[in-house]
Every structure is written in C-alpha cells, then in structure tokens.
Amino acid sequence: MPRPTWTNLPPARRERVLQAAMAEFGRHGYSGGSLNVIAREAGVAKGSLFQYFDDKSDFFAHVAEQASMRIYAVMQPYLDKSADESGQTFTERLGDLVEVWIDYMADHPLERGITAATTMELDPQVRTAVREPVHRLYVQGLRPLVQGGVDEGQLRSDTDVDALLAMLILLLPHLALAPFEAGLDSAVPLHATSARTRAAHARRLVDTLLTGKVTE
Amino acid sequence: MPRPTWTNLPPARRERVLQAAMAEFGRHGYSGGSLNVIAREAGVAKGSLFQYFDDKSDFFAHVAEQASMRIYAVMQPYLDKSADESGQTFTERLGDLVEVWIDYMADHPLERGITAATTMELDPQVRTAVREPVHRLYVQGLRPLVQGGVDEGQLRSDTDVDALLAMLILLLPHLALAPFEAGLDSAVPLHATSARTRAAHARRLVDTLLTGKVTE
DNA sequence: CCAAATGGTGACCAGGTGGTCATAGTGACG
DNA sequence: CGTCACTATGACCACCTGGTCACCATTTGG
Numbered sequence: 001m002p003r004p005t006w007t008n009l010p011p012a013r014r015e016r017v018l019q020a021a022m023a024e025f026g027r028h029g030y031s032g033g034s035l036n037v038i039a040r041e042a043g044v045a046k047g048s049l050f051q052y053f054d055d056k057s058d059f060f061a062h063v064a065e066q067a068s069m070r071i072y073a074v075m076q077p078y079l080d081k082s083a084d085e086s087g088q089t090f091t092e093r094l095g096d097l098v099e100v101w102i103d104y105m106a107d108h109p110l111e112r113g114i115t116a117a118t119t120m121e122l123d124p125q126v127r128t129a130v131r132e133p134v135h136r137l138y139v140q141g142l143r144p145l146v147q148g149g150v151d152e153g154q155l156r157s158d159t160d161v162d163a164l165l166a167m168l169i170l171l172l173p174h175l176a177l178a179p180f181e182a183g184l185d186s187a188v189p190l191h192a193t194s195a196r197t198r199a200a201h202a203r204r205l206v207d208t209l210l211t212g213k214v215t216e
Numbered sequence: 217m218p219r220p221t222w223t224n225l226p227p228a229r230r231e232r233v234l235q236a237a238m239a240e241f242g243r244h245g246y247s248g249g250s251l252n253v254i255a256r257e258a259g260v261a262k263g264s265l266f267q268y269f270d271d272k273s274d275f276f277a278h279v280a281e282q283a284s285m286r287i288y289a290v291m292q293p294y295l296d297k298s299a300d301e302s303g304q305t306f307t308e309r310l311g312d313l314v315e316v317w318i319d320y321m322a323d324h325p326l327e328r329g330i331t332a333a334t335t336m337e338l339d340p341q342v343r344t345a346v347r348e349p350v351h352r353l354y355v356q357g358l359r360p361l362v363q364g365g366v367d368e369g370q371l372r373s374d375t376d377v378d379a380l381l382a383m384l385i386l387l388l389p390h391l392a393l394a395p396f397e398a399g400l401d402s403a404v405p406l407h408a409t410s411a412r413t414r415a416a417h418a419r420r421l422v423d424t425l426l427t428g429k430v431t432e
Numbered sequence: 433c434c435a436a437a438t439g440g441t442g443a444c445c446a447g448g449t450g451g452t453c454a455t456a457g458t459g460a461c462g
Numbered sequence: 463c464g465t466c467a468c469t470a471t472g473a474c475c476a477c478c479t480g481g482t483c484a485c486c487a488t489t490t491g492g
Binding site for chain 1: 359382390401
C-alpha cells in the first residue's frame with residue numbers, strides 16, 4: 001500500500017513516477033528493475049520513492065495494480081455486452097474483446113510491458129501478490145459473459161464454466177501480448193504479423209478454443 | 217554453446233554444476249540467478265564456470281536446453297502412442313500425457329524450476345533464444361499426435377491443427393507447473409490440490425479444450 | 433514571528449554482480 | 463629430467479543494488 005504522501009502528491013508528479021516505473025519494471029521485471037533508473041527517469045530523488053512506498057515490492061505492486069485497472073477499464077464495456085443487444089454470436093463477441101485488447105496493447109507499450117512483467121514474474125510470492133487480484137478482477141468480468149452465453153443458449157448447457165474461464169484467463173493476455181513480444185508464439189505466428197493479420201490469427205485461436213475438436 | 221572443456225569434464229563434476237545451476241536459475245531466473253551461488257553450491261571456483269561457458273547467457277541457455285531435453289525424453293513415449301495400438305480415445309491419450317508430465321514435475325523439482333524460469337523469462341532476447349528450440353521440439357512431437365488424431369477420425373477433419381498445437385503448447389506446460397508453483401491458476405484450483413485430485417483437474421481442462429462449447 | 437508538519441534531496445552504506453587473470457597443479461610425452 | 467597442454471582457483475575489478483538519514487525548503491496555523 002502506498003503511503004499517504006503518495007496520494008497527496010500533485011497528479012503530474014505521480015504520473016511521471018508511474019510512467020517511469022512502468023517502463024523500467026516492464027523492461028526488466030520486478031527483481032531486475034532498478035529504482036535508481038526509475039528515479040532518474042522520473043526526475044525525482046531516489047529517497048523520494050521511499051517516502052511514497054515502504055519498499056521496492058510495495059512500489060511494484062502498486063504500479064502493477066494501477067496498470068491492470070487501467071486496462072480493465074477499457075475492456076469492461078466489451079465484457080458487459082450481452083448477446084441480445086448486440087446481435088452477435090458468442091464467438092464474435094469474444095473475438096471483439098481480444099481485438100480491442102490487442103489494439104490497446106499496440107497503443108500502450110508501457111501498460112503492455114508491465115503486463116508482461118507481472119504475467120511472467122517468476123518469484124512465487126511476488127507473482128501471487130500481483131496476479132491474484134488481477135485474476136479475481138478478470139474472473140469477475142468474464143464469468144457473467146460466459147454464464148450469459150450459456151443462459152442465452154449460445155454455449156452448450158453442459159459447458160464447464162470454470163474450466164473455460166481458467167483457459168480464457170490463460171489465453172487472452174497471452175494473445176494480447178504475443179503480437180508485440182517475441183518468443184511467445186509457437187505454431188501460429190502471432191508475432192511479426194501486420195496489424196491487419198494479427199487480429200485474424202487471434203480470432204482463429206478463439207474459434208478453435210470454442211469449437212469442438214473431438215468427434216462426438 | 218559450451219566450450220570443449222565442458223564436454224571433456226568428468227560427468228560427476230558436470231552433473232554437480234548442472235544441478236546447482238538448475239536450482240539457482242530455477243529459483244531466481246536468468247538475470248536474478250547468481251553465478252557466485254552456483255559455483256559455491258557446486259563446490260567449484262567461479263572462474264571455472266568461465267572455462268566451461270563464454271558467459272552467463274551461454275551458461276543459462278545450455279542448462280535450459282539440457283533440462284528440456286531430459287523432460288522431452290520422458291514424454292516421447294506418450295507422444296508416439298497411436299490410437300489403434302492403445303485402444304484409447306484422443307482425449308484419454310492427451311490426459312495421460314498431461315498426467316505423466318505432472319508426475320514428472322512432482323518428482324523433479326530442479327527440472328520444474330528451470331522450466332518455470334524459461335517459460336516466464338521476461339527478456340525477449342533470452343526468452344526467444346531459450347524457448348524457440350523448445351517450441352520446435354514440442355511442435356515436432358505434438359503434431360504427429362494431433363494429425364494422427366485427425367487421420368484416425370478421432371478429431372474432426374476440419375480441425376485447425378496449428379491453432380490447436382499453439383494452444384496445447386501454451387496449456388500443457390502451464391498445467392504441469394501450476395500444481396507446484398503458486399499464483400498460476402485462476403478459476404480452477406490446480407495449485408494446493410492433493411496428488412489424487414490434481415490429475416483430475418488437469419484432465420478436466422483437457423476435456424474442456426477438446427469439447428465444443430459453442431452450440432452448432 | 434515562531435513552531436510544527438510535510439516533503440525533497442543526494443551522499444553514503446554494506447553487500448552483491450558478472451567477468452578477468454596471474455598463478456599453480458597435473459599428467460602425458462620425449 | 464623438462465616441457466607442453468590443459469584445467470582449477472580465488473583475489474580482484476569496476477560497477478550497481480535497495481535502503482537510510484541528516485539536512486534543507488516550503489507551507490500551514492496559532
């Protein structure tokens with residue numbers, strides 16, 4: 001938790017620190033990110049950072065939380081869309097969600113970086129602390145969408161909602177990052193594709209996830 | 217690439233260095249892993265490490281490659297099983313593969329750690345260098361399994377094989393790690409489940425991946 | 433006008449980093 | 463015996479780390 005000093009800060013200064021932190025932690029992760037660099041890049045004394053936060057991990061957690069909330073705010077409208085008001089299939093709505101997510105990541109390299117850093121954090125303590133709230137947020141947002149799909153008859157009534165949710169939460173951020181971060185894709189070339197085709201690839205994966213592969 | 221000195225080494229010494237490196241890199245990742253610690257833990261002078269490898273990244277790449285080859289060697293028999301000789305459905309065979317993978321990770325914490333470290337490596341250069349060969353290896357192993365499933369009529373003929381492969385390569389290592397590494401699961405409690413139930417959870421996810429969710 | 437409170441600063445600390453290199457030990461060969 | 467190739471070693475290097483703290487500037491309010 002940030003100290004009161006942080007919340008009392010002029011928003012412009014807060015934003016400068018936040019941006020510098022997202023950039024540095026996004027590039028080098030939690031343990032690799034340097035507070036010296038962040039302070040220098042934000043134009044702030046290192047000592048100030050310790051007036052705002054208890055220590056490095058407190059700082060990182062706050063930065064990660066802010067970023068994920070900003071992203072979630074953009075996704076929310078697409079999570080709330082129901083079938084009858086949009087006239088779209090479930091697959092189309094999920095495809096739209098992914099496409100918006102990817103577009104957001106294209107336009108916001110800082111948020112993309114810190115998302116990658118939290119998604120790939122190795123230390124179990126840091127990872128759990130940072131990802132559990134994010135998971136809760138996305139389960140909360142995605143469950144109504146999926147449950148709605150079942151209730152509206154677009155998804156089979158015997159769908160294992162929790163299992164589908166688990167896979168979506170694994171797959172969606174991965175799809176959003178893979179076009180911009182090398183070495184995340186394997187059999188489908190999500191990376192190094194043009195803006196035009198990357199959405200098509202992502203929708204292809206969403207399609208494949210939702211359609212049956214095994215013969216009945 | 218390791219230097220000749222490394223390959224000339226007595227296997228016992230090589231193994232000690234390898235184990236220490238897997239443990240350290242597995243706990244702290246590439247950038248966080250300390251060569252001092254590895255040398256001390258292996259009972260070897262730090263200078264020796266630089267007789268064996270050009271630098272840290274060369275060392276890490278070799279350790280990661282060795283570990284992934286050991287794991288692959290254990291998985292291979294389950295990748296090669298075809299339907300007619302085993303009498304199993306595709307879902308059952310994939311479930312077996314996952315279960316063996318999980319069991320292997322349970323018994324081999326060192327290999328598990330280094331797998332986690334390479335899967336979650338943040339630096340794009342290191343990640344690409346380390347994961348691309350692993351991806352190739354697993355595409356090579358999984359494609360015949362999937363293609364065989366299609367040819368035998370167990371998978372629908374219109375299955376997008378590459379898309380399914382991409383999702384398997386994302387999902388399978390995740391399933392193998394999640395029971396032992398905190399903060400990787402979301403809607404399905406893979407972590408903190410007993411040895412009895414974790415396989416059931418994993419099979420549940422495999423089932424859900426292969427069955428159709430969307431109504432036809 | 434003083435006093436208290438708040439926030440900013442950067443030199444400083446102990447400790448760790450990847451990497452180097454001069455030195456020494458070892459065994460094979462002539 | 464000497465010599466040659468190979469390997470092991472750890473003190474040493476320049477540099478960076480998260481974190482501290484004594485000191486200063488500004489503002490508030492009595």
